[in-house]
Amino acid sequence: MYKIIENTYIGEDMYQMKVQGEFKGRMGQFYMLRAWDNYPTLSRPISIHDIDENSITFLYKVVGEGTKIFSRLTPGDNIKLEGPYGNGYQKVEGKVALVGGGIGVAPLYLVAKNIPNSDSYLGFRNEPILIDKYEEVCNNVKTAVGSTFVTDIINTEEYDYILTCGPTPMMKALMDKVKKTNAEKGTNTRVMVSLENRMACGMGACLVCTCKTQGGNKKTCKDGPVFWGEDVIF
Template sequence: MGKVISNERVSEQVYLLKVERNDECRMGQFYMLRAWGNYPLLSRPISIFNKSDEGIEFLIQVVGEGTELLAALRPGDPVTLEGPFGNGFPETQGRVALIGGGIGIAPLYYCAQQIPNADIYLGFSKEPYLLDRFSSVAGNLYTNVGGYIVDDVDFHQYDTILTCGPHGMMRAVQTKQQTTGCLSRVYVSLENRMACGIGACLVCSVSCVDRRKKACTDGPVFAAEEVLFHD
């Protein structure tokens, strides 16, 4: 259980929630959050946006009943957090690019805190948000509104590329890695639906080249070449 410190609206249907919590976390991990009783039935998986001595921040996009309730939280309200879960992003080497699309930008801010001078590429369909926060931790910050942020990245310039975004963007990252013949280590963080967060329910199953894996326990981060993206 945690207590809400703040809950700020940063864009249309997007909120930055800060909760009192002092856990050891790794970049790319997530929590299961809930702020209600028996309904909705399931907690919501939310990646770590940032961790400080004060608490943990989560970037929340309102897409249904659960996230609507999280967005309505006020300072002092209780919220249940289970986690942190997942393997998260690996240690990086050399020049690093962070690529995020939409609400998939969420885990990249904490990554940038851990990786000095990483270049950050953020794609938005509409109004961009939190650019001042990202600019403060980026080597260089590039944004694209209404287009395809993956097109703006020269994969050959980087040794490691960490990405998170919608299914189509992750597939585009994988395709660009394959077609350009770059030697970068490329990792994708998948935004699969989850029910339990601990690998028991199989809701977050991921098709991989060797077998089916679980986004919650095997991931949510995978090497880009490992995943089989289906239409």
């Protein structure tokens, strides 16, 4: 068990939780979090938002019973963490864009810290959050709010790589745009997507998070959650 040192509401039904301790983890990986004994049955998979020598930080959105319990925790409370799990983003060189939607912005902060001079495109339902934080580690930050889609504000041909996380329709729209632009303009932009499939065990044993790829069915928690976009069948 580890101690919570911060659990703050930041807007858009999202909270920022910081946990004290020495942890390992790479950009795009996740931990399984649990703050109860018997119910709910399953732990919750939460991606790493930030990590340093003394703590790890998560962003989570309240969407069910488990995250509702998380939201009621206060500094000093205990929480169980298991991980890190999964294959995260690869560190790439060239001109890089980060595209996040909703809670999908969470893992991209650690990506931005590890890939200097990247540009961020962040989409939110009602209000932008943590923009000042992303501006500290990104070259440029642009936002889309409400009816404006984040995929509409990026010129994909400007980038060698795009790393994305968010709702499946958003990532599919981004992939469609990249494929179309690559074909029409002769560019070779590549995309890494972090899938948000439901997970149960986090270790690839239960098959709940299976996704379809060009190479057959894959386990999002173990083979991913990050895949090359051209390999995923949306």
